[in-house]
Amino acid sequence: MKNVITIADKEIRAYFASPIAYATLFLFLLISGFSFNYSVYKENSSEMLSIFLVMIYLLILIIPAITMHLFAEERKSGTIELLMTYPLQDWEVVLGKFSAGFLLFIGMMLLTFHFPLFLFMWGNPDPGAIVTGYLGLLLLGGTFLSIGLLSTSLTSSPNVAFMIGAGILFAFFLLGRIVVVIAGTGPIADFLSYISLIEHFRNFTMGIINSRDIVFFLSVIFFMLFASIRVVEIRRWKS
Amino acid sequence: MIEVEGLTKEFGDMVAVNNVSFTVESGEVLGFLGPNGAGKTTTMRMLTGYLPPTRGTARIVGKDVFKDSLAVRRKIGYLPENVPLYQDMSVSAYLNFVARVKDTDNRTRNDVIEEILLNCGIREVRDKTIGKLSKGFKQRVGLAQALIGSPMVLILDEPTTGLDPRQIAQIRDLIKQLASGHTIILCTHILPEVSMVCDRVVIIHNGEIVAQDSVKNLTKELTKTQMTYLTVHGPSKLVKESLKTVEGVLVVESHPGENTTDDINNYIVHARLDRDIRQVLAKSVVNAGFGLLELKSHALSLEDIFLQLTPKSGSKTGLH
Numbered sequence: 001m002k003n004v005i006t007i008a009d010k011e012i013r014a015y016f017a018s019p020i021a022y023a024t025l026f027l028f029l030l031i032s033g034f035s036f037n038y039s040v041y042k043e044n045s046s047e048m049l050s051i052f053l054v055m056i057y058l059l060i061l062i063i064p065a066i067t068m069h070l071f072a073e074e075r076k077s078g079t080i081e082l083l084m085t086y087p088l089q090d091w092e093v094v095l096g097k098f099s100a101g102f103l104l105f106i107g108m109m110l111l112t113f114h115f116p117l118f119l120f121m122w123g124n125p126d127p128g129a130i131v132t133g134y135l136g137l138l139l140l141g142g143t144f145l146s147i148g149l150l151s152t153s154l155t156s157s158p159n160v161a162f163m164i165g166a167g168i169l170f171a172f173f174l175l176g177r178i179v180v181v182i183a184g185t186g187p188i189a190d191f192l193s194y195i196s197l198i199e200h201f202r203n204f205t206m207g208i209i210n211s212r213d214i215v216f217f218l219s220v221i222f223f224m225l226f227a228s229i230r231v232v233e234i235r236r237w238k239s
Numbered sequence: 240m241i242e243v244e245g246l247t248k249e250f251g252d253m254v255a256v257n258n259v260s261f262t263v264e265s266g267e268v269l270g271f272l273g274p275n276g277a278g279k280t281t282t283m284r285m286l287t288g289y290l291p292p293t294r295g296t297a298r299i300v301g302k303d304v305f306k307d308s309l310a311v312r313r314k315i316g317y318l319p320e321n322v323p324l325y326q327d328m329s330v331s332a333y334l335n336f337v338a339r340v341k342d343t344d345n346r347t348r349n350d351v352i353e354e355i356l357l358n359c360g361i362r363e364v365r366d367k368t369i370g371k372l373s374k375g376f377k378q379r380v381g382l383a384q385a386l387i388g389s390p391m392v393l394i395l396d397e398p399t400t401g402l403d404p405r406q407i408a409q410i411r412d413l414i415k416q417l418a419s420g421h422t423i424i425l426c427t428h429i430l431p432e433v434s435m436v437c438d439r440v441v442i443i444h445n446g447e448i449v450a451q452d453s454v455k456n457l458t459k460e461l462t463k464t465q466m467t468y469l470t471v472h473g474p475s476k477l478v479k480e481s482l483k484t485v486e487g488v489l490v491v492e493s494h495p496g497e498n499t500t501d502d503i504n505n506y507i508v509h510a511r512l513d514r515d516i517r518q519v520l521a522k523s524v525v526n527a528g529f530g531l532l533e534l535k536s537h538a539l540s541l542e543d544i545f546l547q548l549t550p551k552s553g554s555k556t557g558l559h
Binding site: 002003006009010013014017018077078079080081082084085086087088089236237 | 284287288289291309312313315317319321323324325326327328332336337339340341342384
């Protein structure tokens, strides 16, 4: 566990040493801000729902941008040769990098707290829905991050890692859309609905904490992290 | 301390390292020499657990580098050839990171780092970002991270590439100091320092070991003739003919060098090994009326040995 913290610490420092983190954060807050603006002034809405949705669409691109370098850059620059020859276990490295991304993500979420603050000042929003909404966002973000981590573990090019990650997340997003289009019931719609990440998020926006959703998110996170560890192991034993 | 047996690495059809076996005793400094592409780095990467061997085994401190990789990694310090460091970190932050990873005791960690900063001569750049350092300093930071944790075994892949002569001398001295108390494998092209620092050498060529011995023994084994270096004043052709007439002389070759003019030239005389020919040679030159300016025994340099044992592909290894 100590090593996980050491790795996470190093990655977080690296985030703040590069302009990319700041630029990404800035864009995220800017676009969310615009969407908040629109939601409050144009739609007179005192709910966070539409803002949450905009944030999620942004995260489909932003989270792969956060995770793309975590393994791929180490391979590209050659630092992986030292990382893999230190007395570190593969799971420590994977968890450490995941934790760094997750902490950065939490930071991003904290920076959006002024939105609900304004809503409370000007309107009468449902506090429960907002709290559970952020909780769901946390789980969803964790899921996105774990997928991003798997993507970066697969390649030695950060750009390719970004495309794989964004591609997978976008595919999930499309699946969610297809469910709407099919609009029917029946086994296919049910299945698609089950694997659609966003569908599992919906309950959270309505103030509902459903254990089924929590289990789903945690399972995906666990599976993706496990897969990442495997990939790192396998790349160690191949050339 | 290090036992390598039949280590082989194949990349598809290409055999990079072929059946390599050698040992390194505790406290020894082994020079690992070879031309570019000979398989030195690939061998080192297998020893450190970065690449898995295709066949064969290696043990460091009794542990298999493949099966007990984690245990082995706790005991080694590794400086890869391209010195891959995290460019965005400061030197001290980086060394701190490595110290934590290598499980350095909390209480002594700062002292350990201070000492290493001092020994590697990087104290003055401790707060600088690694990406902004000169090559010489980067190299030294790379060496510093390998030293953290006082590993029993150091594997240094070309630690002096790109350094200026003063820095090379510094690193060489540092390695000499480290030699007592550490077992070191030194991969290098820089032959002068090998003779100065290494107890034994392994020469590798096209993935195979072509020689494995102390420099002294290798020199002895490969020295087939007694060689004497002469600087003589006199017409080159005549001098050569005169030298050839001396009893025991086999071959006389011209040798480039300083101090040559039209009349003053250098030669290497190859003679039979049975008798010391120097006095006879000197008398012969003087009696023939030429000016003898310099005469000394000439030994095979490590470079000569190296070049002899690692010919370009197509020619046989060995001697004329």
